[in-house]
Amino acid sequence: MSGEKVILKVENLTKKFGGVTAVNQVSFDVKEGEIFAVIGPNGAGKTTLFNMITGVLPVSAGEVFFENKKLTRKKPYQIAKAGITRTFQNLEVFSNMSVIENVMTGAHLTMKTNLLTAGLRLPSVTKEELKIMELAMECLDRVGISHLAHELSITLPYGNQRLLEIARAAASNPKLILLDEPMAGLNPEESRKLVDVILKMRADGMTFVFVEHDMETVMSISDRIVVVDNGVKIGEGTPDEIYQNPKVVAAYLGDEEEEEVFA
């Protein structure tokens, strides 16, 4: 469960693409151990927000702090090394690799091996490879697909490829995992499995920030939610508070009836 320690602080984050302000002075804090959702209509700026937090896109203004250290303007690999990892909206598995090899690529940050030592096949390399393989197997076990370790990734059903992505993210030993629309394309059974995995990993101490359109999942697993619309934060709170926030309901309403908004 979440504590009181702030692990991620987003302060007035802003992104301009030419004349378009995709994210406009958005601020929020994520506490250690939280499951924190970022929601909003299409084009609201959610992915752009993730891209700035992970250093994929430079910020136009504002700051990102992780464990009280400023991450703004750091490179993606430095941010990953600090303990933040992510998955993307579209599946990003290496389809020509086995499942375990995919997860092992996630562990590269913790590896001492470089191309020279690997080329020389020093004993230390073999030892390290073994360690990484063990770690990868543990990560696969955490998401419940260790029995598929030696399958070719592309042969896995979509839901298992999602779990594979999460295992690979976990292999870099992060403290915070950002998930961009993790439920997209999953059938109800696959969604339930993924929710179980997220809850289990959180029980083991992981913090999650996720962007999601599936409101049932958002409302059932999030501790807190931030809502963005047109790049601006329009609401923040627990699922109950979000349900009752008139600005949020209006942003989602369009021509629909209120009771259908979070159905």
Ligand SMILES: Nc1ncnc2c1ncn2[C@@H]1O[C@H](COP(=O)(O)OP(=O)(O)OP(=O)(O)O)[C@@H](O)[C@H]1O
């Ligand atoms: N590289 C870019 N260049 C120009 N405009 C961009 C770029 N990336 C995003 N945008 C614009 O910024 C706004 C926010 O986009 P973003 O993808 O962050 O929204 P989103 O909330 O993630 O949407 P969705 O839910 O549809 O994935 C949109 O108007 C989009 O067209």
